[in-house]
Amino acid sequence: MLPIVPILGVGAMGGALGSLLGNLNLGGLRSGSGKAVQARQGYRTDVQIVDGDAAFNTAGEVFALIGAVGTYWRIWEMTIPAQQFVHWGYGSPATPHNQGYMFFYAASAAAFDVGVLRLIQENARRTQTIPVAELADVGLHGLVAAIADASLIDKNQMIALPEKIEYPLVGEDSRIALDYRPDTLVVETQAAFKIPITVYQ
Template identity: 85%
Template sequence: MGIGALGDLGSLLGGLGGLRTGSGKTVQARQGYRTDVQIVDGDAAFDTAAEVFALIGAVGTYWRVWEMTIPAQQFVHWGYGSPATPMNQGYMFFYAASAAAFDVGVVRLLQENARRTRTVPVAELADVGLHGLVAAIADPSLINKNDMVALPEKVEYPLVGEDSRIAIDYRPDVLVVETQAAFKIPITVYQ
């Protein structure tokens, strides 16, 4: 390792919390904040539970049940936190149910460009692990992290930018006559 490499390492370490440019000025690293998206955060055609479960169609086919357009000057990743710190990463729940039983299917988290010419699946999860066991209770969502599915920040995918979308497709394998639906899925927002 040459002296130049050590100097570069010193520059990087000296600029912790930011990036040091060639001129020696520190540029603040982008910091995201953690939040969750729910049905009400969706675009106009996807922002009520009735709209979400009305969009679920025939068994065996993926149906777009929710999407959110990213606002101006924001970028988003699905999930938050890191698997290295399990209690600080995002956890999710999702369900569509009748008064007595759950739909059974697969939830697909997507990101999509503004022109809808490129859709990237980010995660696919069986929904049986994303909700409680009894649909008849008032709120079958999970609240214990030990029972929930973790969704750390999906940094391996590009940030979703302004006017692009994050979306949820759902493929039912067993359908019920839905009367309720809900989800809470973590995201990281950069601005």
């Protein structure tokens, strides 16, 4: 008698494939069985320097991490808390007044660093890193480096960052991060940013 070879049905194949692909998800919404969990309603918020992990949560720490020109430097990161999942950005371009907008700067009292800001998401073991956006910082701040004028608050002048749903959700113990490549440096005395995120829990 010929041995009976089990054949994966459509459901089983889907589960196996989902489990395999789920391993590529940076903390996405998955149950322990590998089956997708129904998405929850996210809420909108913003991250600032103070929200960073212990070595990245003051302006002095952030601009001290900016190194030589032409190289990307990790200047900020935040570990996702328990039972939360995060996307960079919030809202949709379909409703532009309700989507997220951002600003960023590192500056002296009179001039800005000039470079490129990269929004990153990575897994807890730092073995998978996904760049979500790269933005020239000349469009992310005001024209004058004086503290009162550097931060943008007018949406008509700010860069939009809608929810980046095309990327995996970033889950517990994974992190979102900012890498910065300076092209022109000043002696920094200040730094700030406000970048939208969507949180699911």
